[in-house]
Amino acid sequence: MTGRIRWSSVVAAATILFLLGPFVVILGASFDTGDNYHVQFPPRGFTLAWFGQISPKYVQAAWTSLVVGLAVAVLAGVIGTAAALGIVRSRIGGKEAFQAFFRLPVQIPLVVTGAVFLQFYYYVSALTGLDLLRGLAGLILAHLFIALPYCVGSVSSVLVRMNPSLEEAAQSLGATHWSTFRRVTLPAIRPGVAAGMFYAFIVSFGDVPVAIFLAAGDAATLPVRIFQDMQFDFQPSMLAVSSLIVIVSAALILAVQRFAGLDMVLPGGRR
Amino acid sequence: MNSAVQHAAAAGLPASGSSPAGRAAGAGRRGRRDPRAVRWGWFLWPTVAVSFVLLVLPQLGFVWMSLHADLGLGQTGDVVTLANYREILSDPFYLRSIWITLYLSVATVVVVVLVGLPTAYALARMSPLPASILLGLILTTSLITVVIKLLGLNIILGSSGMVNAALLGLGIASAPLQLVNNEAGVLIGLVQYTLPLFVMLLFSVIQTIPRSLEEAAEIHGATRLSIFLRVILPLAKAGILAGSLITLNMSMGAFTSAILLGGGRVHTMPVLIQQKIVQSSEYGIGAALSTVLLVFVFLLNLAVGAWAGRSGGRARR
Numbered sequence: 243m244t245g246r247i248r249w250s251s252v253v254a255a256a257t258i259l260f261l262l263g264p265f266v267v268i269l270g271a272s273f274d275t276g277d278n279y280h281v282q283f284p285p286r287g288f289t290l291a292w293f294g295q296i297s298p299k300y301v302q303a304a305w306t307s308l309v310v311g312l313a314v315a316v317l318a319g320v321i322g323t324a325a326a327l328g329i330v331r332s333r334i335g336g337k338e339a340f341q342a343f344f345r346l347p348v349q350i351p352l353v354v355t356g357a358v359f360l361q362f363y364y365y366v367s368a369l370t371g372l373d374l375l376r377g378l379a380g381l382i383l384a385h386l387f388i389a390l391p392y393c394v395g396s397v398s399s400v401l402v403r404m405n406p407s408l409e410e411a412a413q414s415l416g417a418t419h420w421s422t423f424r425r426v427t428l429p430a431i432r433p434g435v436a437a438g439m440f441y442a443f444i445v446s447f448g449d450v451p452v453a454i455f456l457a458a459g460d461a462a463t464l465p466v467r468i469f470q471d472m473q474f475d476f477q478p479s480m481l482a483v484s485s486l487i488v489i490v491s492a493a494l495i496l497a498v499q500r501f502a503g504l505d506m507v508l509p510g511g512r513r
Numbered sequence: 514m515n516s517a518v519q520h521a522a523a524a525g526l527p528a529s530g531s532s533p534a535g536r537a538a539g540a541g542r543r544g545r546r547d548p549r550a551v552r553w554g555w556f557l558w559p560t561v562a563v564s565f566v567l568l569v570l571p572q573l574g575f576v577w578m579s580l581h582a583d584l585g586l587g588q589t590g591d592v593v594t595l596a597n598y599r600e601i602l603s604d605p606f607y608l609r610s611i612w613i614t615l616y617l618s619v620a621t622v623v624v625v626v627l628v629g630l631p632t633a634y635a636l637a638r639m640s641p642l643p644a645s646i647l648l649g650l651i652l653t654t655s656l657i658t659v660v661i662k663l664l665g666l667n668i669i670l671g672s673s674g675m676v677n678a679a680l681l682g683l684g685i686a687s688a689p690l691q692l693v694n695n696e697a698g699v700l701i702g703l704v705q706y707t708l709p710l711f712v713m714l715l716f717s718v719i720q721t722i723p724r725s726l727e728e729a730a731e732i733h734g735a736t737r738l739s740i741f742l743r744v745i746l747p748l749a750k751a752g753i754l755a756g757s758l759i760t761l762n763m764s765m766g767a768f769t770s771a772i773l774l775g776g777g778r779v780h781t782m783p784v785l786i787q788q789k790i791v792q793s794s795e796y797g798i799g800a801a802l803s804t805v806l807l808v809f810v811f812l813l814n815l816a817v818g819a820w821a822g823r824s825g826g827r828a829r830r
Contacts, residue, residue, distance in 0.1 A: 248737070328558070472664060
């Protein structure tokens with residue numbers, strides 16, 4: 243078409259700038275030689291000093307986030323795959339209703355989910371003496387709740403496209419149900435499971451509104467720690483921590499995109 | 514939080530869920546029940562049980578609590594009453610909170626559509642390599658926890674931040690603009706939070722619209738604007754609607770952005786819910802506020818769904 247600049251391209255450039263801006267500023271500021279209480283951009287000099295000053299509470303919070311995220315990913319992967327198999331393969335009536343039921347948690351505002359779980363754990367504790375608010379079990383359960391829909395969705399979308407004759411062939415050649423599942427079905431749906439688990443991890447790792455109800459004090463996750471320090475106690479090493487999260491997340495996303503593909507969790511599926 | 518992409522699943526968008534055609538084919542193939550066949554239905558029940566225990570029981574308990582008078586200090590009364598709801602629906606403070614939540618969310622949708630649609634269009638009509646690089650960047654921003662984005666935004670928008678420095682330097686403003694700790698800040702935060710998903714969703718929709726349609730319109734003398742309005746817009750309508758609904762849901766429930774860019778001064782419903790329950794232990798009121806927000810969001814979804822179903826028969830892709 244014509245050579246003149248399209249205004250949609252101008253808007254697109256502004257959008258990219260707007261979306262990337264916060265990350266660029268954080269990366270720049272975390273390597274800056276200034277005092278970091280007054281962030282300057284572009285940075286005045288380059289130093290890694292802030293990374294050496296990251297406070298131990300961030301390190302502890304990072305471990306908490308990692309443990310919770312991995313636990314949620316594994317649980318959501320197993321339960322979500324089972325549910326997807328059930329929905330796609332069974333001949334049960336009212337599948338739409340089941341799908342809607344599994345999607346419900348996504349429509350509940352996360353703050354409500356956090357408040358509801360807090361209250362639920364109080365009840366459980368009063369009734370059975372089991373205190374889910376101590377330790378990480380309560381947080382893992384709540385994150386499992388909000389992450390499960392994505393696993394069910396991504397595994398379902400792969401299962402639907404899978405060619406059933408592969409499994410029929412394996413069975414007719416004498417494979418048992420279990421070995422058919424392990425050697426035919428599982429490899430075929432692995433991208434969906436991987437994407438779902440990765441997404442479950444991301445949901446858990448990034449969450450503030452649920453974790454803020456369930457993981458206070460020493461059990462705080464990394465985003466909750468940063469959230470609280472942003473409100474009450476600005477610390478220069480916060481920028482270094484954030485910067486590390488950005489770098490690690492970006493590397494992880496790149497790797498997952500490369501080896502598994504994130505198309506399953508993307509709206510509409512990217513090709 | 515970073516729930517950017519997660520809401521995609523919420524609206525049951527094209528990629529997720531099973532296609533009726535696929536299932537019909539499968540059912541036909543396995544027409545007669547083989548006694549040795551796997552009972553796939555059994556796989557469903559553990560998850561249904563888990564979801565039931567985690568969804569229905571806690572929610573019911575919570576709604577039940579909202580129906581008891583709030584005695585403060587985490588105590589609730591013994592008698593079932595609608596007092597909490599009466600208080601919320603008559604106290605101007607709570608009504609204002611409902612109003613702020615609604616109008617900030619609607620404003621976010623308007624901005625996101627106005628900005629996201631041209632962006633998605635430009636990306637969809639770009640050559641594949643730069644488009645996939647830019648989409649990868651957008652995807653990455655959507656997956657990194659929102660706390661970090663807000664930290665960056667706070668730095669950019671603060672009174673000594675880059676935006677104000679630029680405005681002052683260029684002589685556009687004579688004094689630093691107040692862009693954080695107010696509703697403007699929350700709006701910017703909500704756009705930052707919801708825009709990536711909308712762009713990715715609309716990209717996948719516009720990509721399916723053949724370029725030849727635009728060329729045909731151009732040959733017949735249509736201007737760029739009228740091509741956009743009369744070719745792209747009608748074909749992308751269903752996607753725009755789905756994306757707007759997701760954006761609205763995310764904004765109504767947004768907690769982190771509202772607190773961090775509103776500085777605790779913008780009392781949207783999620784902010785109030787957290788304050789009531791965690792800070793002041795007013796469980797009854799907190800539970801009632803949550804229930805009001807929940808019902809509100811559900812009703813909005815139902816209303817938009819019904820409206821789209823009525824008007825959208827032929828607009829659906």
